Amino acid sequence: MIKITDEEALSYHQYPRPGKISVETTKPVDTLKDLSMAYTPGVAVPCLAIEKNPQDAYLYTAKSNLVAVISNGTAVLGLGNIGALASKPVMEGKGVLFKKFSGIDCYDIEVDTQSIDRFCSVVSAIAPTFGGINLEDIKAPECFEIERRLTEELDIPVMHDDQHGTAVISAAAILNACELTHKKLQNLKIVVVGAGAAAISCARLYRHMGAEKIIMLDSRGVVHNGRSDLNEYKREFASSEYLTHSQAFECADVVVGLSKPGSFTIEDIMRMDNDPIIFALANPTPEIFPKDIKKARPDAIVATGRSDFANQVNNVLGFPFIFRGALDVRAKKINIEMKVAAAKALAELAKQKVPDYLHKLYDTKLKFGREYIIPKPFDKRLIVEVSSAVAQAAIESGSSMMKNFDIQAYREELKRRINE
Numbered sequence: 001m002i003k004i005t006d007e008e009a010l011s012y013h014q015y016p017r018p019g020k021i022s023v024e025t026t027k028p029v030d031t032l033k034d035l036s037m038a039y040t041p042g043v044a045v046p047c048l049a050i051e052k053n054p055q056d057a058y059l060y061t062a063k064s065n066l067v068a069v070i071s072n073g074t075a076v077l078g079l080g081n082i083g084a085l086a087s088k089p090v091m092e093g094k095g096v097l098f099k100k101f102s103g104i105d106c107y108d109i110e111v112d113t114q115s116i117d118r119f120c121s122v123v124s125a126i127a128p129t130f131g132g133i134n135l136e137d138i139k140a141p142e143c144f145e146i147e148r149r150l151t152e153e154l155d156i157p158v159m160h161d162d163q164h165g166t167a168v169i170s171a172a173a174i175l176n177a178c179e180l181t182h183k184k185l186q187n188l189k190i191v192v193v194g195a196g197a198a199a200i201s202c203a204r205l206y207r208h209m210g211a212e213k214i215i216m217l218d219s220r221g222v223v224h225n226g227r228s229d230l231n232e233y234k235r236e237f238a239s240s241e242y243l244t245h246s247q248a249f250e251c252a253d254v255v256v257g258l259s260k261p262g263s264f265t266i267e268d269i270m271r272m273d274n275d276p277i278i279f280a281l282a283n284p285t286p287e288i289f290p291k292d293i294k295k296a297r298p299d300a301i302v303a304t305g306r307s308d309f310a311n312q313v314n315n316v317l318g319f320p321f322i323f324r325g326a327l328d329v330r331a332k333k334i335n336i337e338m339k340v341a342a343a344k345a346l347a348e349l350a351k352q353k354v355p356d357y358l359h360k361l362y363d364t365k366l367k368f369g370r371e372y373i374i375p376k377p378f379d380k381r382l383i384v385e386v387s388s389a390v391a392q393a394a395i396e397s398g399s400s401m402m403k404n405f406d407i408q409a410y411r412e413e414l415k416r417r418i419n420e
């Protein structure tokens with residue numbers, strides 16, 4: 001396990017210059033002619049072209065490869081409502097991952113408001129700059145309304161990463177854990193601990209993919225019909241019978257923690273069925289640490305959201321590649337078909353032979369099994385498999401604005417890029 005100290009983390013962020021991102025130019029500005037083209041008078045030509053045909057913005061500006069990572073800092077990792085400014089290191093971090101893993105340029109934008117109206121009006125006002133909007137770390141239930149409004153209003157893909165990125169990756173991991181434990185998704189008893197942004201969307205995707213028995217817990221216990229304090233999103237998963245916290249775990253096959261440290265315990269996981277699938281996904285501190293889970297339940301398949309344990313179920317495996325595919329086919333929305341395609345592509349990739357550079361990087365032999373149910377973020381094949389699956393689903397489901405997109409040529413181009 002890789003250990004880092006607080007001092008190392010601060011030093012990484014401070015030196016050699018503060019922060020993790022910068023802006024670079026893509027055209028030469030070395031001569032008087034360059035200057036005349038980049039700025040006035042040359043720049044007026046693309047301006048007028050775009051005024052005439054707005055789609056030309058994709059030809060003459062950085063829009064087609066530019067995503068905004070936008071947060072109001074209300075649910076930053078599992079740190080809670082720490083505010084817009086304090087969320088900036090995470091948002092810069094998402095920008096780094098976009099660039100590193102899928103070549104997408106990114107501006108992080110921290111919006112200091114908790115008002116849904118104000119947040120939406122800021123985002124929709126700046127949307128023309130971008131090819132896509134990645135919403136991040138906005139708490140529930142506001143995040144659902146924010147995403148709904150922006151998706152409806154804008155003609156570029158908008159995705160709340162904590163909702164859908166997490167749903168896609170955890171669904172892929174559950175599919176593979178099922179295969180390893182010879183269980184079927186539709187027969188699973190799934191306990192989702194948390195009823196916020198990530199939890200609600202994960203549960204929706206599992207249900208869409210065939211899960212039938214989902215029990216949800218929030219900070220007040222099991223979400224059930226007898227409660228009068230449920231919002232409309234929690235009500236979608238309210239169980240018809242009253243259950244105690246402990247009863248929820250009785251013979252459960254899967255627990256997905258999307259809450260905070262300590263929200264379920266060793267006693268809870270001891271009640272689960274054989275070969276339990278236990279995902280403790282709160283960041284940075286999981287609900288229970290893997291070593292404690294493994295000690296109590298050696299038969300468990302365990303995942304966390306962190307890079308320093310086996311089976312990292314984290315949306316880093318999703319947003320870079322989902323947006324890559326969506327941007328490249330100019331998808332108007334990131335729809336359910338694209339999310340399911342991403343989940344299936346991820347699950348499938350974990351079953352392929354792992355390239356040597358990953359064995360070296362992770363200093364361990366990686367082979368599909370209990371300690372490797374989901375690909376690693378540094379797997380270069382992710383962009384080929386996930387982005388092309390997303391692009392194909394966008395085309396087939398009618399979300400793409402491109403006519404005659406050659407998906408095979410696109411896959412080849414992505415393969416070429418990773419071999420450069």
Ligand SMILES: NC(=O)C1=CN([C@@H]2O[C@H](COP(=O)(O)OP(=O)(O)OC[C@H]3O[C@@H](n4cnc5c(N)ncnc54)[C@H](OP(=O)(O)O)[C@@H]3O)[C@@H](O)[C@H]2O)C=CC1
Binds near residue numbers: 193217220
């Ligand atoms: N691994 C990954 O890829 C990801 C992990 N996460 C992690 O998931 C967690 C939640 O994030 P997010 O959904 O964005 O945040 P939200 O603020 O939207 O949701 C937090 C949820 O946790 C619930 N909760 C708090 N305490 C308990 C408890 N003791 N028992 C049960 N539920 C509890 C809250 O309940 P109530 O509704 O009653 O307030 C709320 O529903 C964070 O730790 C985050 O880091 C999130 C996204 C991706």
Ligand SMILES: CC(=O)C(=O)O
Binds near residue numbers: 076078162282305314
């Ligand atoms: C991983 C992530 O996005 C989170 O924990 O919020």
Ligand SMILES: [Mg+2]
Binds near residue numbers: 136
């Ligand atoms: Mg997040």
